[in-house]
Amino acid sequence: MATVAEISVRCDLTDEDIIPELLSFVETFDTNKLERPAISGNPEQPKPKRVRREKVELDQLRFEAHKLQTELNQLQGIQKCKTMRMKRTFANEQSKHGNRIMATDSKSVWKEVAKHQQDERLRSHTINQELRDRLQAECCLGRQLMTLLHRNTKVRMSPQSRKLPLDDDEAIFKIHLVQAEDSLLEMEKILLQPAFQDPNASFVDTFVRKCGDKKFFVRESNSTLPFTVQVAANAVWNVMGTSKVKDHGYNHHFVHRSDTVLAQTFGIHFTTDASEAHFRTNYTLRRFNDCNRVVIAWVALYEPVELNGLQYKGEICQQIGWMELRDHPLEKTNITNVRSYSRLSVTADNIVQNNEQQMWSLFSIAQQIHEQVEGLFSFHLQEELIEEDWKTHG
Template identity: 25%
Template sequence: MSIALVDDQEAFEAALSFVDEYEASDSSNQQSMSPISPNDEQYVSAESQEEDATLALALDGLPSPTELALVETETEAHGDTDEGIYLTSTDTVNATKNQTSKKTKKRSGTAVKRNKALNYNPNRAREQQRKELLYLRDKVVEMERKLTALQGIRRTNAIESEDKKNEVERDDDPQEFSTASRLETPSVWKEMASHQLEQRLKSERENRRLKVVLEGQIKIGRSLEKLLEASSTTKPMESCVYGSQRTQRIHTSAPDRSDPGMFAELMAGVDDSYHEVDALFRANGLAEKESSYNDAKMREGPDGIYMEMFASKVLPFDVPATGAAAWQYFAKSMEHMPFRFFYQKDPQNLETTDDTIVESFGMELHANGTQADFRVKQILRRYVEEDRVVIVWRSFIDPVEFSGAPLRGADFREKGYIVVRRPQTMASHYALLQTCYIVSPTTPVYSLSDEGAITGALTDFVLSGTAANIASGHQMIENILFNEAMKTHSRV
């Protein structure tokens, strides 16, 4: 055995140097490759198997560690016999033997460790972090995709709402919309509702009062019925003693103190009023008014002092409906007013049309605790244009009684204007009702006999009566529109 070892010394040293190079390369590879991924571990395992196969081929034919141990035991047992043989070799052989034994043991231990399977994953924490990172990356991509989808839906909804808004604005002429119109719209309905509520409460109070009066009248009627039954025998005598008496007030017709050509003059003045309405509304500011408004002015013109009263009211109805209601108020409703008497339409058989009214009537007004009777001659005419309705009139007013005393020489001329148009800052289903009254005395009031007592009282009375007439006219037109709307709604 020893002779074989000496003969194979060169091959043995070559194998040891190959093992040293393998271990050095293996340790460097482990340091450079740590930590490794699961895919890399499979690659390293395959590479290690190839190197192990190469090493086994290189070590084939060399003595194993067990054989080396047996050789050393036999050498120690037969020391004298073998001593001569080993003495023939140099000291290098002994050193080489010891190094070979140590390296062989180390190689065998390394091979055992390499062949031993690991029962845990040394890179578990890193793999967990890597999995979390991959999950977060996938989650970010998913959330970005959802965000993009939501933004697309939001843009789509915004575009649809904008298209709807543009479509509505195209239908209603978008150039005539503004913030003021949006703020004005609810207030118009609120004002109209308050007026209707006030009218309802007033009607309910009147109904309760009339109900009480009716109950009293019923009681009186029953008492009278009993008295009549009890005194039927004395009725002929009483009729002879007490004649029938009437206690009802009768309005006597005052003599016509106006010029016979008054209606012809008023008819010519109606056309003049129509042509001057635009200039008048620009002068008093009604042309620029787009909301409810009222005012009164005392002005001085070429013919003396005159009173100008004007008002503007927004109604939630279109121009044709509001113009028709205004004309219905003047053409049909005014003749049934309780403060009018001796009403006569078209007294001089003038040529009239459906858009012209010629009338003469008496009028009894109460204002500021004062009563006055007037005789009025009046002509009204309606002009229907493409975008508005204009109603104008001229009136001659003759006050015949004031505060219970006859009055003479205080005639008045009245010019009236009503324009129904669409507000420039509102939608097409709104209308602006504008009214202007100009009242001027034909005879200066200061030339009357009782200047101190008549001037202030008559001026205040006419001013208050005209302002009340404007307010009541607007309210009556609103009521007509409201009733027509309710009828239409009930039919639907």
């Protein structure tokens, strides 16, 4: 009889093949078929002790075989888990980076990828450096342009090169037309203020407002007229653009005159109990007609020549204003809601820009001029309203 070791050596089996063969051998082993030596005569019965020992050895072999099979199954399961985990990890890494699963031994592919990445880094670095150089050049050019701009501004505002803006009436007329149209955009914002929300309110306010480094003399008013929009608009236009201005000034001249645009120049001699002033004036009116309203905008330049015996040179006063006349229907009649706004600012050359006393003297006289002009305007407006209403309704 051959032993288990001899069987394994003779068959040259692996560890994985030995255990199944061993189990098959042990389970099919029949102790009754053991070869016994032939005995002549009366055969000798095997000893019970020997039989028991062989059974114990056989049971021990079966136990060891089952134990080895269990350990083999455990090792195979662990090996399968490791293999599956490695495959899953590798697949996740490949899907995360968006790369294709490549064979580990394909070194040439990885070399191509590394070379491509190196070329991309070099190209991006070159482009980045070019952009930096271009940005530095543009910054240097911007600083040079800013220096030239400030230099030209100083030269333009210097007393030697400055030309009074009132010397060219046609150029001022074109500038005033643009400023009058721009004032309409500002008008829509100002009319949203709480002071103009009540159409039945009646007020006239004047005050000084500071915006940044500049100061403005502001006038706001709201009132109603018992006439239609067209009657009121025609009367206001006739008063503001009438040739009667020459009765209160001198050197009057019309630069442009039409039904919707009026530009004129004149001089003003203003006197009160406490002040006396001379101004050169350039005045432009622009009329805008809408479906249920009429807007009259004006832009004016005032150059003070003399104030209370003091000669002025270099200061310019600019006024921008508008008047909106809107139809306000009532139960039995129509009235016109009149809302107006104007602001006056003072600009000066570098020589006199620090002379606060002269600038504040102009603001103080602006209040007096406003009161006097308001009285004249109201007086002439009453006459024009009656005349226009008679022309319209007979």
